[in-house]
Amino acid sequence: MKDLKTENIQQEVFDLYDDYAHNKLNRKQFIEKLGLYAVGGLTVSSLLSFMSPNYVDTLLVKPNDPTIDSEYIIYASPKGGGTIKGLLSQPKDNTVKLPGVIVVHENRGLNPYIEDVGRRTAKAGFISLAPDALTPLGGYPGNDDDGRAMQRKRDRNKMLEDFVAAYHHLKNHKNCTGKVGVVGFCFGGYIANMMAVQLPELGAAVPYYGRQPEAEDAVKIKAPLLLQYGELDTRVNAGWPAYEDILKKNSIAYTAYIYPEVNHGFHNNTTPRYDKEAANLSWDRTIAFFNKHLK
Structure with missing residues (x-):
């Protein structure tokens, strides 16, 4: 679920992700803390999906690039x-x-x-x-x-x-x-x-x-x-x-x-x-x- 917009996400969520990405929080702790921001129609699963990397649609140079x-x-x-x-x-x-x-x-x-x-x-x-x-x-x-x-x-x-x-x-x-x-x-x-x-x-x-x-x-x-x-x-x-x-x-x-x-x-x-x-x-x-x- 990637239909959220960055401007609608509080900075604290990005800070949480940074802590998680740098091993200051384990996955369970990250998800628990993420729940504090799952309000107003946002769910933990939608936030988690939004913050996770999307490698499928973002390549700027394909592996088979002919050049x-x-x-x-x-x-x-x-x-x-x-x-x-x-x-x-x-x-x-x-x-x-x-x-x-x-x-x-x-x-x-x-x-x-x-x-x-x-x-x-x-x-x-x-x-x-x-x-x-x-x-x-x-x-x-x-x-x-x-x-x-x-x-x-x-x-x-x-x-x-x-x-x-x-x-x-x-x-x-x-x-x-x-x-x-x-x-x-x-x-x-x-x-x-x-x-x-x-x-x-x-x-x-x-x-x-x-x-x-x-x-x-x-x-x-x-x-x-x-x-x-x-x-x-x-x-x-x-x-x-x-x-x-x-x-x-x-x-x-x-x-x-x-x-x-x-x-x-x-x-x-x-x-x-x-x-x-x-x-x-x-x-x-x-x-x-x-x-x-x-x-």
């Missing part, structure tokens, strides 16, 4: 999960080397939205690799609830190593120029920040609403940063002032945008947290940033 080649690959991650599956996408019949972009998923594995972002990146003229950090546990299970539960079982630092390994794999790909950046969302935003910490040679990093590095790590960043935040995302935004202070004091190149009146997850077009205007503007800025720093 790109997209295939699953396996690459080595000796310090992480051993071997990791990822979606490699690039313009079809490309005859020149292209810069690369690692696309990092949220806290639920390589779901259809992130695969779509990988294909969007290829459509923009890059070779992209979207890894699945759930590979050692069998891979993205087909739904986000189980994906979140699975991802909690993996060590965060091991997963970081999986994405660092993806960087090296893509950098050395025969069709890549060797210039590689990263874009990540939520958990992936944190990983994008941390890849900038770990990889002084990283070409560019675009964290979307990602948790910030600790101060002793942030000072190590060499890559230019494009940071994207939603104004209503108070949980993540709380760490931004201190992070910005470190970036300024250490002359680390960065640009930051806080998009007004949008929630955490505003780029994800599969849930009602999506804001089309902010998502499109932020993505245009992302591609322009990669064009500037990777080409």
